[in-house]
Amino acid sequence: MFSVRMRAEKNKKHISGAENLVEKTKIQTIVSGLVDRALSHEKGEPDLINITVETLKIPIKKVTSLPLILTNVENETEGKKLARKLLLELGIPALCIEKSISLLEKGPAIGENMRGAIIMDLKGNRLETDKVRGIRVSRMDITEEAANELFNALSVSGLSSYFTNISEALILATKVESVKGTIAELCWSDDPSYTAGYVASQKMGYIRIPHLKKKGDPFGGRVFFVNNIDHGKYITEMEQTPVLVTKFRGIIELFGKK
Incomplete structure (x- = not known):
């Protein structure tokens, strides 16, 4: 399982963020959706979108x-x-x-x-x-x-x-x-x-x-x-x-x- 996280900001101010826990086969689909979400937020288009994809190293609770x-x-x-x-x-x-x-x-x-x-x-x-x-x-x-x-x-x-x-x-x-x-x-x-x-x-x-x-x-x-x-x-x-x-x-x- 992987942790996929999105953070978007504009002029160094936080606009939006979201995340999922997903299997490897779903990473691309999830990342695409998170980018679309960042670009369509009501607070405006961000000038920075940070996407992190990370293997989970701690057992899931x-x-x-x-x-x-x-x-x-x-x-x-x-x-x-x-x-x-x-x-x-x-x-x-x-x-x-x-x-x-x-x-x-x-x-x-x-x-x-x-x-x-x-x-x-x-x-x-x-x-x-x-x-x-x-x-x-x-x-x-x-x-x-x-x-x-x-x-x-x-x-x-x-x-x-x-x-x-x-x-x-x-x-x-x-x-x-x-x-x-x-x-x-x-x-x-x-x-x-x-x-x-x-x-x-x-x-x-x-x-x-x-x-x-x-x-x-x-x-x-x-x-x-x-x-x-x-x-x-x-x-x-x-x-x-x-x-x-x-x-x-x-x-x-x-x-x-x-």
Whole structure:
């Protein structure tokens, strides 16, 4: 198996990224698709596309996805209210919640989006070594069977058009929450046209919130709330251990939850 990863940027600013775990026979097809994706991103045509193809040297960790929980909010104010409530229920201090939301609203990398994620402890300290790059969760994918289960479930819920967004986020959140020391994750997209985000945890699952920012807002990112981690081991597992989602745990709809 190989890890195939794409990163695209323009004027040294991150535009998009994606990755897959694939067999040798599928490498060319996957690479072509990733290049097409980089060239057609809503943030514009990149001036640099980096493709990495690497043999997996660490055994693949096979996992079941977090359950996907759908919520319904009318706007970003309601969405952030719900996110705050969920994070408080998960034991994240209010100070950390407000700091993380503020960072994602304003651009956590000195007013710009980060390529990776923020790591925040329960005192509100940022633990990532590089405050611009952040921590890059990498080497992950979903099996075709599990992806089909997810697509069919999203189709029933009227969300099949968001399959790529939801699938990639669910895979990432599932890996993040499988790593010891992670309590929860807060994320919303930095794509201007996509307003959705989520709160994820082993305790509650992947809770999708359709509005966590206004349409057209170019800022977003993700924050991992952690406790008692071995910093080096934590980052190594996030960035190096390959994870394959082999089963989709299903959808729960919580319409009207505020």
